[in-house]
Amino acid sequence: MIKLLDSYKRLLQIYTLSSNIIGTPRLPGRFVPSHQNRHEIRFKTSGAGERALQERQRQHMARGLPKQKPIAGVKEVIVVASGKGGVGKSTTAVNLALGLMANDQSKSVGLLDADVYGPSIPKLMNLKGNPELTDKNLMRPLVNFGIPCMSMGFLVEEVAPIVWRGLMVMSAIEKLIRQVDWGNLDYLVIDMPPGTGDVQLSITQNIPVAGAVIVSTPQDIALLDARRGAEMFRKVNVPVLGLVQNMSVFQCPKCSHQTHIFGSDGAKELAQTLGVEMLGDIPLHLNIRETSDKGQPVVVSSPDSPEAEAYRRVAAAVVRRLAEHPR
Numbered sequence: 001m002i003k004l005l006d007s008y009k010r011l012l013q014i015y016t017l018s019s020n021i022i023g024t025p026r027l028p029g030r031f032v033p034s035h036q037n038r039h040e041i042r043f044k045t046s047g048a049g050e051r052a053l054q055e056r057q058r059q060h061m062a063r064g065l066p067k068q069k070p071i072a073g074v075k076e077v078i079v080v081a082s083g084k085g086g087v088g089k090s091t092t093a094v095n096l097a098l099g100l101m102a103n104d105q106s107k108s109v110g111l112l113d114a115d116v117y118g119p120s121i122p123k124l125m126n127l128k129g130n131p132e133l134t135d136k137n138l139m140r141p142l143v144n145f146g147i148p149c150m151s152m153g154f155l156v157e158e159v160a161p162i163v164w165r166g167l168m169v170m171s172a173i174e175k176l177i178r179q180v181d182w183g184n185l186d187y188l189v190i191d192m193p194p195g196t197g198d199v200q201l202s203i204t205q206n207i208p209v210a211g212a213v214i215v216s217t218p219q220d221i222a223l224l225d226a227r228r229g230a231e232m233f234r235k236v237n238v239p240v241l242g243l244v245q246n247m248s249v250f251q252c253p254k255c256s257h258q259t260h261i262f263g264s265d266g267a268k269e270l271a272q273t274l275g276v277e278m279l280g281d282i283p284l285h286l287n288i289r290e291t292s293d294k295g296q297p298v299v300v301s302s303p304d305s306p307e308a309e310a311y312r313r314v315a316a317a318v319v320r321r322l323a324e325h326p327r
């Protein structure tokens with residue numbers, strides 16, 4: 001009974017914050033996966049960084065929110081978010097994680113699929129199966145390309161529709177984050193569901209997030225949603241590391257003619273308006289789609305391609321932004 005009351009108290013806090021952020025109170029009840037949530041995380045350990053983190057914690061708690069608790073063994077959490085679905089967020093998250101490792105092989109990187117309604121990391125990382133349990137009863141992540149991964153897709157049938165209520169979603173996210181033996185990670189990249197909803201709020205409230213990477217196509221509608229996502233992160237005190245413009249240009253493989261299918265510089269203009277950095281430009285390329293579909297991400301399967309280079313540049317920009325950002 002006490003547990004139930006606690007859960008409802010937490011839900012109420014989340015809905016209160018949700019209405020502050022989004023303007024419209026979301027009523028408890030069936031959760032609609034509306035492609036409207038996104039988010040990211042970070043955390044820091046000493047000196048000026050420690051003080052900045054404490055200040056963020058203080059502001060966080062002053063709003064009546066629970067104390068954020070770092071994930072055991074994880075140094076920095078990076079959230080990859082997008083305002084709407086289908087803009088290439090998961091593809092970016094996977095190639096960002098691999099790019100972080102490719103740029104500096106001494107770094108250990110993990111990948112968490114927080115898109116509990118439509119987990120795509122198992123397919124993109126070519127992973128299948130159920131996690132084993134450690135003797136501490138923690139789930140052992142599945143590993144491919146040197147990246148430990150956790151996803152709801154490892155715990156449910158591939159074709160099972162995931163229809164959950166808000167509390168169940170939050171409990172699932174909490175389990176995917178904390179009941180996992182992540183080992184020691186320099187970076188945990190979290191692939192968020194699209195939009196600005198309960199999952200994003202739950203993650204940003206419970207974990208200190210190092211920064212958010214927002215993925216958008218140059219198209220107006222995607223940009224509007226990206227802007228909403230960026231503003232949500234700012235309101236919950238999560239630093240926006242910058243924007244990735246995806247599918248910016250299509251180069252015909254036959255004649256090399258370049259076409260800006262979704263417009264050209266939309267994300268760049270949005271980055272300027274929001275005062276955030278452009279972390280990179282990823283072309284619309286058949287190689288990216290095909291390698292993703294095969295579970296052989298372009299950064300590992302075609303490391304010498306310009307597409308892989310584009311993702312590695314994004315990873316380098318993210319590391320630079322994390323270092324620059326006062327933590």
Ligand SMILES: Nc1ncnc2c1ncn2[C@@H]1O[C@H](COP(=O)(O)OP(=O)(O)OP(=O)(O)O)[C@@H](O)[C@H]1O
Nearest residue numbers: 085086087088089090091194283284285288289292
């Ligand atoms: N730069 C790109 N060039 C070509 N295809 C791409 C590119 N980025 C993503 N795609 C393809 O677009 C589709 C959607 O990508 P992805 O699943 O990463 O998007 P998403 O934003 O995570 O979608 P959702 O929110 O629905 O999970 C996939 O088929 C992917 O292979």
